[in-house]
Amino acid sequence: MDKFTTHTGIGVPLRPSNVDTDQIIPAVYLKRVTRSGFEDGLFAAWRTDPDFVLNQPAYASGSVLVAGPDFGTGSSREHAVWALQNYGFKVVVGSRFADIFRGNSGKAGLLIAQVDQDVVEELWRYLEDAPGSTIAVDLTDRTVTAGANSYPFTIDDYTAHRLLNGLDDIGITLSHADAISAYEATRPSFKPTTLPVRVAS
Amino acid sequence: MGKTLADKIWETHVVRTAAGEPDLLYIDLHLVHEVTSPQAFDGLRLAGRRVRRPDLTLATEDHNTPTENILAPIADPVSKLQVDTLRANAAEFGVPIHSLGTADQGVVHIIGPELGLTQPGMTIVCGDSHTATHGAFGAIAFGIGTSEVEHVLATQTLAQARGKRMAVNVRGDLAPGVTPKDLILALIAQVGTGGGQGYIAEYRGEAIEKMSMEGRMTICNMSIEWGAKAGLIAPDETTYAYLQGRPNAPEGDEWDAALAYWKTLYSDADASFDAEVDLDASALTPFVTWGTNPGQGLPLSANVPVPNEIADAVDRAAAEKAIEYMGLTPGMALRDIKVDTVFLGSCTNGRIEDLRAAASVLKGRKVADGVRMLVVPGSARVRVRAMSEGLDKVFTEAGADWREAGCSMCLAMNPDKLAPGERSASTSNRNFEGRQGKGGRTHLVSPEVAAATAVRGTLSSPADL
Numbered sequence: 125m126d127k128f129t130t131h132t133g134i135g136v137p138l139r140p141s142n143v144d145t146d147q148i149i150p151a152v153y154l155k156r157v158t159r160s161g162f163e164d165g166l167f168a169a170w171r172t173d174p175d176f177v178l179n180q181p182a183y184a185s186g187s188v189l190v191a192g193p194d195f196g197t198g199s200s201r202e203h204a205v206w207a208l209q210n211y212g213f214k215v216v217v218g219s220r221f222a223d224i225f226r227g228n229s230g231k232a233g234l235l236i237a238q239v240d241q242d243v244v245e246e247l248w249r250y251l252e253d254a255p256g257s258t259i260a261v262d263l264t265d266r267t268v269t270a271g272a273n274s275y276p277f278t279i280d281d282y283t284a285h286r287l288l289n290g291l292d293d294i295g296i297t298l299s300h301a302d303a304i305s306a307y308e309a310t311r312p313s314f315k316p317t318t319l320p321v322r323v324a325s
Numbered sequence: 326m327g328k329t330l331a332d333k334i335w336e337t338h339v340v341r342t343a344a345g346e347p348d349l350l351y352i353d354l355h356l357v358h359e360v361t362s363p364q365a366f367d368g369l370r371l372a373g374r375r376v377r378r379p380d381l382t383l384a385t386e387d388h389n390t391p392t393e394n395i396l397a398p399i400a401d402p403v404s405k406l407q408v409d410t411l412r413a414n415a416a417e418f419g420v421p422i423h424s425l426g427t428a429d430q431g432v433v434h435i436i437g438p439e440l441g442l443t444q445p446g447m448t449i450v451c452g453d454s455h456t457a458t459h460g461a462f463g464a465i466a467f468g469i470g471t472s473e474v475e476h477v478l479a480t481q482t483l484a485q486a487r488g489k490r491m492a493v494n495v496r497g498d499l500a501p502g503v504t505p506k507d508l509i510l511a512l513i514a515q516v517g518t519g520g521g522q523g524y525i526a527e528y529r530g531e532a533i534e535k536m537s538m539e540g541r542m543t544i545c546n547m548s549i550e551w552g553a554k555a556g557l558i559a560p561d562e563t564t565y566a567y568l569q570g571r572p573n574a575p576e577g578d579e580w581d582a583a584l585a586y587w588k589t590l591y592s593d594a595d596a597s598f599d600a601e602v603d604l605d606a607s608a609l610t611p612f613v614t615w616g617t618n619p620g621q622g623l624p625l626s627a628n629v630p631v632p633n634e635i636a637d638a639v640d641r642a643a644a645e646k647a648i649e650y651m652g653l654t655p656g657m658a659l660r661d662i663k664v665d666t667v668f669l670g671s672c673t674n675g676r677i678e679d680l681r682a683a684a685s686v687l688k689g690r691k692v693a694d695g696v697r698m699l700v701v702p703g704s705a706r707v708r709v710r711a712m713s714e715g716l717d718k719v720f721t722e723a724g725a726d727w728r729e730a731g732c733s734m735c736l737a738m739n740p741d742k743l744a745p746g747e748r749s750a751s752t753s754n755r756n757f758e759g760r761q762g763k764g765g766r767t768h769l770v771s772p773e774v775a776a777a778t779a780v781r782g783t784l785s786s787p788a789d790l
């Protein structure tokens with residue numbers, strides 16, 4: 125997982141509340157064998173509407189989603205997180221998130237920045253007044269900055285620590301790579317290996 | 326205080342311990358198949374990671390593969406994509422793979438032991454819940470999810486909380502005509518599908534000691550069906566004899582060193598278990614399931630339960646629902662249940678001894694009119710072996726279908742499935758609603774019962790013929 129310290133990118137105002145994971149990515153897109161390529165399923169139903177925010181050129185290459193309350197409810201599909209990431213989102217700012225979605229995001233490296241709903245409203249106005257404006261997100265001091273205004277956001281300390289250091293579960297284990305190598309050095313030579321491939325004589 | 330077999334294996338695989346964290350366990354062998362691995366490999370690719378130990382990893386194509394015309398392009402696009410993806414991933418990451426049509430292709434839990442890759446004292450994982458099969462060799466083996474598959478690919482380790490200790494004490498020996506499948510079905514009926522939750526179970530006692538390796542694999546295979554995290558059996562002369570000479574078994578001095586180690590792998594006499602279960606093998610008779618979970622089983626001589634007579638409200642409701650789904654009449658004799666299909670195969674009972682046992686029943690007999698019987702060897706090697714013994718002829722002359730190796734109707738991801746309402750006698754391990762096809766009804770049985778059932782068309786044992 126990449127380290128996350130700061131990110132600045134085009135902000136996308138997404139006004140609906142209760143955007144569930146079925147709306148983030150419909151079930152029909154889940155048959156894939158990949159964890160990538162889900163961007164075409166992202167908000168699939170809404171993307172057919174020319175007025176949908178991501179269909180407007182100013183927002184189309186957005187990377188900071190400013191979402192309505194209770195974002196990510198519904199099924200536990202991690203594909204919802206992958207779809208947002210595959211599209212290019214690095215951060216979702218909002219006032220309330222579904223627990224499982226928040227957990228999946230933390231595992232996959234998508235930053236969930238929680239702010240008060242009145243901050244969300246201010247960010248929406250800012251992004252709608254000047255489409256294509258950027259938002260700066262700083263995980264070190266936990267702030268979201270839009271133009272001249274900075275707002276604090278909250279995140280739990282453990283997730284922040286893992287994101288700042290680029291540690292996913294595998295990353296954490298790999299930080300003990302020395303211990304793994306030391307263990308490997310003690311493995312008896314009679315333990316089997318699958319390479320080179322052996323066939324019966 | 327002594328140690329259990331599981332303790333000994335676990336402790337020699339701990340890479341790291343820290344207070345408040347699960348043990349980081351080293352994995353000796355990681356088995357991979359096409360269904361649960363694609364997102365794991367993709368995760369590696371996205372993170373720019375490699376497979377840490379391709380030489381401790383083995384891939385095979387089994388779950389989703391056809392059992393006819395295996396060299397033709399796979400017709401089902403989803404299956405084809407999954408198999409193609411596995412092949413591409415294996416090539417990209419340097420993981421050895423046994424593909425359809427090659428000598429060592431087969432069900433993942435059949436080929437590991439067959440190649441001699443499964444050995445005593447190992448830790449073995451696979452993205453498949455029947456990985457406990459390998460515990461028959463005195464290994465700690467269990468199933469994992471796709472994120473964990475990725476974790477093992479990347480690190481060759483897994484963070485794991487230690488299971489509690491359980492002993493399954495099997496007294497006496499199985500009577501002639503009673504099989505390891507009957508024993509494990511009877512155990513599951515006794516302890517329930519949740520009876521082993523949180524435990525690593527060690528099967529031991531006279532019947533286990535006298536059992537062949539293949540029978541022991543049948544027992545360990547179904548550990549997950551009573552909820553155990555893993556099931557294992559202490560290695561002994563039977564284990565060593567099975568392994569010696571297999572392609573991946575150690576040779577020469579390495580064999581001697583391995584053997585010396587394997588001989589230390591048993592539960593010490595003064596080791597204590599957190600729980601013990603007793604079972605009298607000598608009292609068992611052929612056993613079949615009547616319901617929709619593997620714990621809903623009875624001796625073949627019994628009748629379908631009458632829900633009104635079941636005291637426990639939860640059990641009664643479960644029985645009512647199962648009997649309705651299964652289309653049975655309460656109180657009817659199990660022997661009167663007519664089947665449409667007989668499936669002989671799977672990692673539970675798709676090995677050569679299983680095929681021999683079924684063939685010995687079928688020899689000179691015919692599959693009943695209106696019954697189809699599918700014989701699916703567990704691996705390409707089992708298939709070749711069976712053909713060299715003429716078993717394929719026995720099956721085809723009896724009117725059964727002789728197929729190529731794979732999981733097939735065990736989980737019905739490929740074209741081998743039950744139609745809605747169809748009923749099977751199956752040597753596999755799960756009789757869940759729809760497991761063998763939407764609306765299909767499954768009775769779990771031994772290979773011998775499967776063969777006798779095929780001949781009579783109703784649930785039967787060879788003694789009924």
Ligand code: SF4
Nearest residue numbers: 455671672732735736
């Ligand atoms: S035969 Fe059945 S239980 Fe065994 S690995 Fe295949 S699908 Fe799983």
